Amino acid sequence: MDVLKEVGNIGAGNAATALSRLLDKPVDMAVPKVQMLPFEAVADKVGGAESVVLAIFLRVEGDAPGNLFFILSPEAAKKLLQRLVGIQVESEEEFSEMEWSALSEIGNILAGSYLSSLADFTSLAMTPTVPALAMDMAGAILGYGLLQFGEMGDSALLIDTTFIEDQQEVEGQFILIPDPEFFDKIFIALGVPMNDD
């Protein structure tokens, strides 16, 4: 678990750097939590199954496949858009096509930097798919990331990192749900002996 935490830390560190370059401001990052969580608790990580979130979802392909989510509250997404691309978001409820594609690009950059540092650290090939965006109930969104786990058991491994951009309080969260096979591969790549308990 400590190794995974470190891996998450390094990935998130790079993503935070990317974000702070984009914003031209320092961005803090909370130390990632690595947890084995029952399905029910996964959505609680982002405020409950029914809370509305904006999610950028990437499927990670390659040696260690998994599902990566970058999750923002709709308010945080609007702030991010305002700061980054100077778009003043008018509607409370919806994003325009332009805003949507800007968010998708931001997510792509952040997720890309998160993944590439994970890949560097583990020497595993990890390729992100084109990002997909959705704004909906957290349960419905994260449920999708748990399907691979559905074949195995009722809990999932989560690497969870929060970003805080101080003055403006833009908060975002990375949730990486590796496919069950992923841990073995990452542990082997890191040279950590496997034990079964």
Place this chain on the structure above:
Amino acid sequence: MIEEQRIVKVGMADLNIIQQSGLIRTTGLGSCVGLTLFDPVVKAAGLAHVMLPTSSIARDGALNIAKYADTAVPALLEQLLNIGAEQKRIVAKMAGGSQMFTFAGSGDSLRIGPRNVESCKEKLSELGIPLLAEDTGGNYGRTIELDCETGILFIRSVQKGVKEL
């Protein structure tokens, strides 16, 4: 004295039943299907939050019957029969089975929502349970609640508001 309405919550890959009065609810259905069974005479209702279409893909180990359409539907039926429901009176409604994300060149595993819906329907027809109504598909999440007195299924979504079936 005003009694507070009883709500039974059903989690992901879980199932439960309720009788007499109150609501049975599951939140945040995406590609999962919320399948409900209802016997109007004894006012017994059941709800399963189905995650995957078939248990044949399950690996070794303990099988969570609530997780798969092909095992959850019969298990839910059995629980209802145990509390006095009769199979010939039972009717079904369901919601969910959406595709939250769409990708170019998506493989079969990404069609999980529609496959969940198909699998639930197959099982219902095998068991001879009529499907009265459904609100499935689309690309959005749903929270559903079944009133065990009336059998009305309430469906709430971010994009479409509240709907009754």
